[in-house]
Amino acid sequence: MTMIQALRSAMDVMLERDPDVVIYGQDVGYFGGVFRCTEGLQARYGKHRVFDAPISEGGIVGSAIGMAAYGLRPVVEVQFADYFYPASDQIVSEAARLRYRSAGDFTAPITIRMPCGGGIYGGQTHSQSPEALFTHVCGLRTVMPSNPYDAKGLLIASIENDDPVIFLEPKRLYNGPFDGHHERPVVPWSQHALGEVPEGHYSVPLDSAALFLPGAAVTVLTYGTMVYVSEAAAAETGIDAEIIDLRCLWPLDLDSIVTSVKKTGRCVIVHEATRTSGFGAELAALVQEHCFYHLEAPIERVTGWDTPYPHALEWAYFPGPARVAAALRRATEN
């Protein structure tokens, strides 16, 4: 399966299993989504379960919170992560806090799917990686898969989870893995091991990281598209990097991180999002706090620049394999 098919399969499975699951968002119903992620679901489950919504992110998320308060389990879509901002108040002030402020009287078991990330010439408002805006919010879970198998398993786990989940989908990975070598043809998921996805129900636990590539020289903490970029950088430098795909950004799998960094003594953090106050800063702080006496080099961060995402300078902005390779070398030099 492609990641698109895997995500669709997860929603199909959950619509089938749980009559309280409903799916809606802009262009999600009849048309099947601008990325085809919900194709065929309305025809199969009916307009009461899968439907189109007005162009109102605040309305989509706000109504989903109300549905959740009733007892449903809404899975809603924001067409691009770049467009979640109008829903900020509902996400931060309401979904994330409902359980806490009502002492469990009401809860918000909702999943908000958002295609994110760059590398597609999406320009300023089709490329952003706003994960740090969610990981900072207490009460939210933030998840980002990097392959079809995880995408399905994590989405099922997110829908089944009783906490609100921000489910970020790197659109650059929808059809195949991408290592940042934009000059080369893209390999489809059908030719990748992680494109093997079971048909039925399974889940990947939230707050679990994946050891993507074992290594001994340096730990790379990353997620989404940057997993493949890091893999390419490791291969091209010949550095024996251990790549950890965080998968679940917050709450996260601290044990896997600490175990790896204590082993390698070095750490490179890679994300597409802008640097300052990005999620990498939290990762660096955690590593510093938990692995200080094991560190043999400064923690490196390879990230997007502190600029809006540009159109023409896509590949100068996108943290590609050359930039990650340079960081791997810096981190392992001494």
Next chain:
Amino acid sequence: MDLDPSAPPLRLHVPEPTGRPGHATDFSYLHLSPAGAVRRPAIDVTPASTADLAFTLVRVLDDEGQAVGPWAPPEDLPLLRRGLRAMMKTRAFDARMLIAQRQKKISFYMQCLGEEAIACAHALAIAPGDMCFPTYRQQGLLLARDDVAMAEMICQLMSNPRDPMKGRQLPVMYSYQRAGFFSISGNLATQTIQAVGWAMASAIKGDTRIASAWIGDGATAESDFHTALTFAHVYRAPVILNVVNNQWAISTFQAIAGGESTTFAARGVGSGIASLRVDGNDFLAVLAASRWAAERARANLGPTLIEWLTYRGGAHSTADDPSRYRPADDWQHYPLGDPITRLKQHLVQQGAWSDDEHRQVQAELDAEVAAALKEAEQYGGTLIDGHVPPLETMFEGVYKDMPAHLVEQLRQAGKEA
């Protein structure tokens, strides 16, 4: 086209209330209709044809206290007696809690003085199982129905160990799912679209329960109000959208919210929602309009927006001093009067109430509130004597299960405390 050099300069319009401290308000902007004058359409009315109702005012009780016109509900004196008691109870509760705040037993309070009819009559018009999404000024929804113990509400106000919200929320931010009262948020207007979502869920599941959304005049300017109208209209959600126009958003007159030369009910019509503008200080009108809207929603005929015209008789909150921005005696001159006085007058005329009974009920209610306050203090103490929920409750309930980072922070907090 060239600009005309003789054209007058453009001027920014900033609305002002007619009344300011030391200067009386001219209430003619309210455009009142006489009691009984406004028609009562069938519940399957088309939204567009309610346009006239959005610019007039549904009223039942006339100046003599007679119930007149097509909106007069069927005579039900026991229910009206219950309604009067509910309003008196709400006012007695507010009055005592204001004192408790001044005594520092509670940190903060918000009264609904003058607005008691709206929540109390509405509570008696909807059904058990319906869900209200209130603001912080609908305590009457809880106090009218007698299904939540007053002492428990006061424990919330005191943030003491018996507070059902575990001291996490400011006073008055109640949550009572069992009483159809959604968790109150400090963020304005968010609950309106949530109410629509709840109503959509009820429709998705083929339920018969409806939702009731609440918002003030000032908060209608928030984007979630617009969102709520759009979604309610698009999905024909079984929801009542209540706009309580008490003329004031803290210090800001309703004209600054967009009320000048128009009404908030008119927003509903513009969105394709059947809309009413109703005398919010007329218990019978509130009862009748609420029933009409509830019946409409329950019959799958869609949402209704109701603008309740009332006046915020008290300060915005215990942290507010209205004498700094409006006439001190403004409420006394408000043409729609006091909802308790008006229903009392009606019941006295019907021979169903008397001054003696009024005094007696007032004394009973004052005693009930005082007893509840005492009970709450005995249960859990107050903020002033340091009775707060235990430390671990601060970390619980952020997520369903406490994640590792919060387990660690609880450990740290315990060590450092």
